[in-house]
Amino acid sequence: MGPTLITPLSTPQPADFADVRATNLAVALRYVRAHAPCSRADIAAATGLNKATVSSLVTDLLERRLVTETGLTEHRIGRPATMLMLDNTYAAVGLEVNTDHLTAVALDLAGERLLSWRRSFPGATATPGKTISALTALARRALNRVAAEDRRLLGVTVGVPGLVEPDGVVSVAPSLGWRDVDLRGQLARSLPTDTTFPVSVDNDANLAATAEYRWGDHAGAGHLAYLTGQTGIGAGIIVDGQLLRGARGLAGELGHLPLDPAGPVCGCGRRGCLEALTGVGALLRRADPESFIDGVPSDWEPELTELIRRAKAEEKEVTAALTEVGGWLGHAAGVLANLLNPEVIMLGGYFVPLAPWLLPAARAQLALRALAPDAGGAQLVAGTLGHDATAIGGAAKILAAVDAGHLPTAE
Amino acid sequence: MGPTLITPLSTPQPADFADVRATNLAVALRYVRAHAPCSRADIAAATGLNKATVSSLVTDLLERRLVTETGLTEHRIGRPATMLMLDNTYAAVGLEVNTDHLTAVALDLAGERLLSWRRSFPGATATPGKTISALTALARRALNRVAAEDRRLLGVTVGVPGLVEPDGVVSVAPSLGWRDVDLRGQLARSLPTDTTFPVSVDNDANLAATAEYRWGDHAGAGHLAYLTGQTGIGAGIIVDGQLLRGARGLAGELGHLPLDPAGPVCGCGRRGCLEALTGVGALLRRADPESFIDGVPSDWEPELTELIRRAKAEEKEVTAALTEVGGWLGHAAGVLANLLNPEVIMLGGYFVPLAPWLLPAARAQLALRALAPDAGGAQLVAGTLGHDATAIGGAAKILAAVDAGHLPTAE
CATH class of the missing domain: 3.30.420.40 (ATPase, nucleotide binding domain)
Known part of the structure; x- marks a missing residue:
């Protein structure tokens, strides 16, 4: 090797005791949030921190109005303890x-x-x-x-x-x-x-993706990819429990994944990008061209409601279009599964109410296109937090x- | 939100003092590697660890035969210090x-x-x-x-x-x-x-990717993607200084990225995968069909040597094929740049000696296909550690x- 020897960023730095207090304050706060009402002794027992330390941490959290005291426990052996819960401030x-x-x-x-x-x-x-x-x-x-x-x-x-x-x-x-x-x-x-x-x-x-990782039905899935289903398509990617941001914070641009060189023209000027095939505008144009008679709708919601009504009525034009869009989403999911090996791939935004018609075709394509057996364990599901995600x-x-x-x- | 409250993996755990010694042993060892010959006092000054701790750490490293003592310094003020260097054991x-x-x-x-x-x-x-x-x-x-x-x-x-x-x-x-x-x-x-x-x-x-991250010309680039240029194409992805492995360790499968539905048939049964367009077999079949007259060559090296000779002689059939392959590699680099926002994308393996003919077309496609200005800062380069990477x-x-x-x- 050459004489250049670098210190990889991923290797440990000298252990520093200065951050320990901030870390332990956060640990105590998170314990109270998850287990309230609870006592100082509960925190000590669960975290392994000694009682004097916990007592000092709790005093600090009370001053910051992050936790509050709430009466005494009655159901325990020994001295009654003052119980803590989150301060709702x-x-x-x-x-x-x-x-x-x-x-x-x-x-x-x-x-x-x-x-x-x-x-x-x-x-x-x-x-x-x-x-x-x-x-x-x-x-x-x-x-x-x-x-x-x-x-x-x-x-x-x-x-x-x-x-x-x-x-x-x-x-x-x-x-x-x-x-x-x-x-x-x-x-x-x-x-x-x-x-x-x-x-x-x-x-x-x-x-x-952050919201789904924290509170969704697949919360805690350390490797998760979330696709926004709006006019544009973006991806939020969680890797090892952290958001993948990339060198300049620009990671997650999935919308212009080239899928079909003969496909419709995309806003970016090329043909057949994921977004041009599956974005909500493209989807409506394909499934319900009448939506566009008076120009591009300024609100997709009523158009989607109508589309869902027609899908439920099993109108062939609509279900065929949704199957086609689902297939392209499955292509994209296959790329993500191969490249990132996530546990969960979520279709969010407007894809959520359309999931019953999109997912079957999408899952079939994912299974075909993933190189690893069982798509490397990747589940393809609808977003679980809805429009507010x-x-x-x-x-x-x-x-x-x-x-x-x-x-x-x-x- | 619902009652489910989870503790994200990414949030801190109670600080544990038990790992401190192992961490500090590694820190001292890394310091010696980077700065040998150096004294115990040098380690203490650079790491902020106190001298007694450093002395104890060094004793441990000497016993493990990871460092060795090498004479005394003469060029310093004060008492001469025993100098340390890596033990070459x-x-x-x-x-x-x-x-x-x-x-x-x-x-x-x-x-x-x-x-x-x-x-x-x-x-x-x-x-x-x-x-x-x-x-x-x-x-x-x-x-x-x-x-x-x-x-x-x-x-x-x-x-x-x-x-x-x-x-x-x-x-x-x-x-x-x-x-x-x-x-x-x-x-x-x-x-x-x-x-x-x-x-x-x-x-x-x-x-x-690990080797390039540690010792290559772009060592320390926290966001790096490395493409193997063999019969198959795989990607090694570094995110925030860590290898992206995915949920089951299967991440990095880039070879079957679908690029051209009308392209050549791939080993996976579909058409126009990255590998079917740019793998070394595909590349030779396109640029130098004569290589295959006696069947698939069992060693690519001599075939590549001949190809490079012809490229240097500016034989049009060869340079056109390399430009085409470079273009497809640029497509793939665009997908990586958009999705991962890396600082560096490397073409490795057999792409390294072919880089002079592949890179111009590849860079042009990357610039076209990256959504962010300046490809989000991604440089597309040849691997720097060669065939042994x-x-x-x-x-x-x-x-x-x-x-x-x-x-x-x-x-």
Whole structure:
């Protein structure tokens, strides 16, 4: 080998005892969330931390208003213990911008939903300025609701269908027609300045995958891929329990996977990309051309409702189109299964209500195209958190930061 | 959210002080490797560990014969210090089985090459039993050489072009015609029983990526994808400095990426897979059909030498074929760039000597097909460790285990 010797990033660094307290605060908090009501002794027994340490950690968590005390236990042998539960003081807000809707969700520290709003909005045709105004109005309303309940805001995260730079600038969002839009900056400037909380922007698929990994029916599946089913198709990829972001945070662009050189023209100018074959616009154009008689619909929801009615009535034109789209989704799932070997591949967004007609053909293609027997164990399923998955993921990202030890300070 | 609350794998566990010593032993060892000759005080200063701890760690490393003392320094102020360097006692052996060759490499603890052998062998047509016999003979010879130099063996890792189960069984290796071959078991049983060392089997692309990540010209690139250029095409993917293995260790199957439904028939039965368009057999069939007059060549090396001679002479048939193959490789690189956002995409194996003719077309396609400007920063380059990359990676995997704190015990 040459003389160059590098230290791989993956090898251990000298053990540092300074982060131990932050880590252990987060561990204690997560234990209370999962096992409340519980006592200090319970935490000590479960975590292996000694009682004095746990007592000091709990004092800290009480000051930060992350946990609260709730009476004494009566059902135990020995001295009654003071029981702890989560303090219901905090809220995390997740937002989503997409081609035909805006969404807002707020969750408390336990992940309970405080509000969940969805507005029809023509994001595909509105200017970025108009869209951000509408989003800000929705965000303000959510923040007011949270404030009216005397909650402290942990943060706001917005999901968008596009490439997002680490500073919250949306560099490209083809289905919105955006390029280099400083969404984070504009939103942060428009929200009330009397409170300080982090505002961040992330890719919609990344957030939806985060939500499913945390709370979906396949929660904890360490290798998971989530496909957004919107006008565009993106992938959120979890590897070893972590979001795969790539070198510049741009990973997960699956929409332009070339599948059929003879297929329909895609927004990117080439033919037969996954998105041009299976995006909700392409799907409707194929299954229900009448939807487009008055131009591109600005809201897919009513069109999808009609499509589902016709699929249920077993109208052949519709079920054939859905089978074809399902097949292409299976192709893409095969590529993901071969390349990433996930446990779960999820079809999200508008694919969820259409799953009964999409999944059979998709699963057949996956089985054909995966090289490993049994598709390497990959299950192809419908998303389990529905239309809110991205916004829920926005809130989940904030709660995950708390879990990782980034605790709010005491007031 | 529902009542299900899970603890994501990615969130911190209670800090455990038990692993600190193993971690710090590895840290001290890595420091010596990178900075030898160096003193105990140097280690303390660089790592922040106190001198008593470092002294105890070094005693341990001396007993394990991982470091050795080498005279006194003369060039410093104050008391002369005993200098340390790596003990040159250990060796790690990496092997590769492929369709037309067997390879063996041995490296010392510093990554210096002790031996590097390549044998032409018809792996594509030989039975698994024959191939494993030939591999065992080569391995024995490498082990004898290592033993003759009085070195202790850290382990043996074999790379194969196929899906490898964690227990070292090769479940599918299409280009070798293998299915459910217990390579690890057979090899371990055939090697000398008077020594005990770990024998493991891994995917060839995974090992080559590991080698490039550790010692190649792009060493340390945390997001890297390596494409093997053999009869089959596989991908080794590094994400955040870690190999992406997937749920069952089967990730990285890129060879059957569907690119051209009208393309040539692939070994998998479908048409136009990446492998059917760009594998070395497909490439030669397209560029130099005469190579196949006497059947499929059992050794690609002489055929490639002739191809390169003709490419250098600018024979149009050959350069056109290489441009076409390069274009398809660029398609695949585009898929990887969009999905994984790597810093580096490497074309390895037989693509390395052909890179001057493949890369221009490949880079043009990558630029066209990547959604992010500048392909998200992905550089498309030729592999930098040449034909031995997989075998080197086999040895690198063993050295990485030492780096991670799995140290050999004292004799």
